[in-house]
Amino acid sequence: MKLNESRIKKINEADLNKANYVVYWMQSAQRISYNHALSYAAERANKLNQPLFIFFLIDKDFPEAEYGHYEFMFAGLKELKNRFEEKDINFFIFNYEDDAIFEQIAAKASLFVSEKSYLKNLKKWKAKTANLIKIPFYTVETNVICPVEEVSEKEEYAAYTIRKKINKIREQYLSDYNEIQPENKTVLKLPEEINKYLIEDLDQYLAEMTFEDKISYKNFFKGGYQAAEQKLNEFLTNKIADYGEKRNIPYFDYQSDLSPYLHFGQISAQEIALRALENSKEAEEFLEELIVRRELSFNFVYYNQNYDGSLKDVLPDWAAKSLKKHAADKRDYNYSYEQLKNAETHDQYWNAAQTEMKITGKMHNYMRMYWGKKILEWVSEPEKAYQYALKLNNKYSLDGRDPNSYAGVAWCFGKHDRAWKERNIFGKIRYMNSNGLERKFDMQKYLAKINKLEHLEL
Structure with a gap:
């Protein structure tokens, strides 16, 4: 079936420049199968009888990206590189230093294609690039x-x-x-001004990067x-x-x-x-x-x-007002970010959930709801609690820094939910407690599961 035109959007005003190749900037769709952006780029390249120039940029300073995130991503990129080589398709992995690389790649390109972005940093990056280059830039919705x-x-x-x-x-x-395959298999030789950005060995690149913590999740999730x-x-x-x-x-x-x-x-x-x-x-x-x-x-x-900003802009009006009304309510426990990070609370179930995320790179989704609710209850004010929850989730979850995780954390504070019975601290936000966990589940089995993970780590 033909790709639906509503997936495709031109995001600048530049005219086609029939040059040497068509560019696909692979960013958030790190795959070959069911990649509408890749297929659209191949279709345009075939119509121009030009080869496809596919590149991926690695930004070692990408916001909140940690060792485990890069390790997981690099495993997928190495697999991709091998698959593209088998298909005789030009695929390059570059080190991102500054935006000059886009101008240099575009200098001999007919047009640019990438995936549609949703998070603000990625939207801004693509909009800036579209304005920088002198050829058409198309985004294709594929995720x-x-x-x-x-x-x-x-x-x-x-x-x-x-x-x-x-x-x-x-x-x-x-x-x-x-799925459309590029027909022109011309091997592209990189000029020196682009070749200097090329990353040949991802393992060496990762080893040379610096991180506060080098937490690997590869025993649980291989990219x-x-x-x-x-x-x-x-x-x-x-x-x-x-x-x-x-x-x-x-x-x-x-x-x-x-x-x-x-x-x-x-x-x-x-x-x-x-x-x-x-x-x-x-x-x-x-x-x-x-x-x-x-x-x-x-x-x-x-x-x-403003999904990662002020709760008054994130939450529905009833939830923001309710949390503000109860912001000064006395809390029985008041934990710092470091205590939460290190799973040093009085609640064994919360500690287990935080430990699961730190060890495996993913927390059970039901426990993530409980985890977020308790951060709201145990941090001195709702705004700070929201930022702590986002920071912890983005740091340790492989699926952090994602629309789904931003919405999931915001849900714990009342997003996409309805008003409930009013109570201390939570106001009308949905409440969860350990007694509820014990009524529904045999929580000793969950503790035993996490204890087993901890011993595996040792």
Whole structure:
């Protein structure tokens, strides 16, 4: 099926310059399969009878990126490099020093293609680049199933307000993908001014980078499409039938564990959704999370560029006012960022959840809700609590710094939720406590699970 035109947007006013090659700046879709941006770039290159110039930029100072994030991403990039070499497609990994590299690459290019971005730092980077180069720059929406602007022209209030809008067009976009291979296989030789940025050895590059902590997650999550596909196959074979019943139980592993791969674009949400529909009659509850809830988060960060800022701009009016009203309420516990970071609270369940995230790079989603609620309860003021939660999640989660994680943390403070019974500190924000965990689950099994992880680390 032909790629839907609403996925494609030209973001500058430059005219086509029929030069030597077509550029695809791969950034958030680090994959070959179900990559609409890659296919669109290949289609344009074929029409011009030009080779494709694919490049990936590594910014060693990327905001909040940690050792484990780079290690995971580099595993996927090494796999990609091998696959592109097998296909005789030009693929280069460059060290990002400054924006001059874009001008140098564009100097002999006909046009630029990249993925649509949603987070503000990436949106600004692409907008700045589009204005810098003198050739057309197209962004292609490939990391969500339904294009954000096609679904809604505004920030949506909650899942129930966006669900009908998504479901109305879901089928139209689930299948609008046709993989196009570049036909011109000319090997491109880099001029010296570009070649100086080339990274030949990712392992050496990582070893030379400096980090406060060098936490590796590779024993739990290995980066790359092959690892993502293995996770997906395991989920569809062993878990999806019981997903609705068991996904919230912290000591079970019935979640898909695909969020790190989705964050880095190593696998497509579209491919996951189609595979789920093909393989299971119980797919809809999973697709509610993968499509409706996930794309609600993209809607949030795209239309609200203060997603990591003040709660009065992040939250619905009732939630912001309620938290402000109770901001000075006495707290039985008041923890610093360092105490939270080191899992040094009085609550063994919270400590276990924080430990799980630090060891594996991912926290069980139900425990992440509890984890966020308790940060709100134990930090001196809501604004500071929100920043602590974002900082911890972005530092230790492989799926941090992502629309889904920004929305997930904000949910703990009242985003995309409704008002509940008013109480101390929380106001009308949904409340969770350890007694509730114990009523629902055998929490000793969760503690035993985390204790086992800690001993594996030792």
